[in-house]
Amino acid sequence: MNSLQPVETALDTACCAPSGQPVLSAEDARRKALVFKALSDPSRLRLLSIVKGEASGESCVCDLTEPLDLGQPTVSHHLKILVDAGLLHREKRGTWAYYSLVPGAMERTADLLASL
């Protein structure tokens, strides 16, 4: 099975071409756009910011719902999008779900811009 996240697959194809010389293919563009789409919502940027700022490196949904002033289902929805994009990691321990930054994901995303 292919379990690579968008950030990784997007960079996969990016690291091989000298510098996007032959123009970004429609397929590559679609994949890279998915990552940026995950970042294109204010609430999701704040979620990333909170998780990043947490000293323990991880936050549970209950800690994220209040500061954003959003309903719990909405926060869960945003978190899923960030996980699907390969930016956040989800680990369930007991009743709680802990979210943490995927190591290097931000850096890889930044590289996506340079490899356009």
Next chain:
Amino acid sequence: MNSLQPVETALDTACCAPSGQPVLSAEDARRKALVFKALSDPSRLRLLSIVKGEASGESCVCDLTEPLDLGQPTVSHHLKILVDAGLLHREKRGTWAYYSLVPGAMERTADLLASL
């Protein structure tokens, strides 16, 4: 008047705080999300790629319409979004409009990720 583009204003507030310690404010998040929203469409990524790949550093709309297989109004619309986001620069010479990358815009956008 305040004529700063999103990439610049977004970085403006980012460069002063140590590292987004006090969580990204709703306002900062909104501004930064605007930049990523501009990057969240495959057609716009391809537009940036084409402009970047052009040896002369600039492209006119007529050169951008065909490779994307999109109508001219649609391309104009996407270009406007990229200009508004502060990523592209527009210069009209005679009948033609030439678009070029705003110097450093990509780098500043990449920095946005690090300063979340």
Next chain:
DNA sequence: CACACAGATTGACATTCATCGATATACGGT
């Protein structure tokens, strides 16, 4: 001036998206 052409703007339409309330699932404690 009139015509042709490049590009921007407008209006319409279908799709996607953010959000919420209600419900489902899964786990811990009694």
Next chain:
DNA sequence: ACCGTATATCGATGAATGTCAATCTGTGTG
């Protein structure tokens, strides 16, 4: 086994978005 809590999923709804066809605005040329 029952109940409460934490989180995910579902269905609906209003707003935003990508695209196109038609039109408008300039600019150069006969």
